[in-house]
Amino acid sequence: METFAENMELLADIFELLFQKIPRGIFEPFAIGAVVGGFFSLLFSRRYKYFFFFFWGAILFMLAWRLAILIISSRYTSFLIYPAVILTVYACFEAGRQLKKRTRISRTFCRLLPLLILSGIALGCLGKTFHWDPYEYHREGAYLTIREQMKKYDKIQVLVSNGDARRTKYYTGAVTRDIPDVTTKVLQQEVRNFKSADTVLLLDVIESAAAPMLTKEELGVPESAEWERIYSSYTNRKERRKHNIYRYRIRVP
Missing domain, CATH: 3.40.190 (D-Maltodextrin-Binding Protein; domain 2)
Structure with a gap:
């Protein structure tokens, strides 16, 4: 029973890390973009497969290292912001490319879509930066x-x-x-x-x-x-x- 309880506690810690601490630590739009970008990298990135093999290996290594020393706060997941930004940018441009390839949507719109999404995320980042909370600490x-x-x-x-x-x-x-x-x-x-x-x-x-x-x-x-x-x-x-x-x-x- 104790082993089962310990396993459930570990599972709860993992879920808290994946769905609370990491999204809070790297800003939610980038967390979503990273997930979409990771999914696209597995489906459409044959041309860059070696790059993404190294890229995902580096992320897993950093995450495993942080888990080994115990992540107790969202700030300790902030190192993931760099790969999250890269994956988000990749997801936006890959989405435009796939829309242009698989649908009859205007090519101009498909080229502008990634820029519009990234502009929206950038505005969100600026809003979060200047959103002062007197009770933050x-x-x-x-x-x-x-x-x-x-x-x-x-x-x-x-x-x-x-x-x-x-x-x-x-x-x-x-x-x-x-x-x-x-x-x-x-x-x-x-x-x-x-x-x-x-x-x-x-x-x-x-x-x-x-x-x-x-x-x-x-x-x-x-x-x-x-x-x-x-x-x-x-x-x-x-x-x-x-x-x-x-x-x-x-x-x-």
Whole structure:
């Protein structure tokens, strides 16, 4: 059973890498273009087969090397931007060539299509570059808060929602554990099950911005216990979700 669970966890990590971290790290249009370009390279690139054999070998080597040292953030997949751009450009021009070859669409349109697609992607890149998000570094603020708590208290355990426990441990060095997406029930269960008087419990969670802070009575913990929100930031400029850190500590008389 343990082996099965480990295999499922590995499979989940691979899916997260392929469908979340890599697209976020190299900009989604390039991720899509790279997939299309890779598909075209297998179907139509007989003339350049040796180039693509080397090209795909280099990509797989870089990816395997990064996996070996553990990809914990999208930024660690940014090295794939170079092959992604090449494959995207190839996909655009190959699409125009195949349309001209296999359809009766105007030759002028087939020649212009790759330039139009690439122009749209370039505009998207410019828009993303100048799209300033005042809450872009909310995670860094949370890591700083946790490190400050580690200086203040000898023993700290951090419960992290949204599957970010491994990343939080990497950047803070704290003892971490994943919990499900946070709800009132999850917070109540985790706080009530925590019994260690010599350890401080931090709950690092992403929740709705409209969610009120639970009181001690709602959590069902002793009035003498310490329950405080020590960090709060919106996760993006839409201001619909908040990144909060709560501190729970049992006070011994």
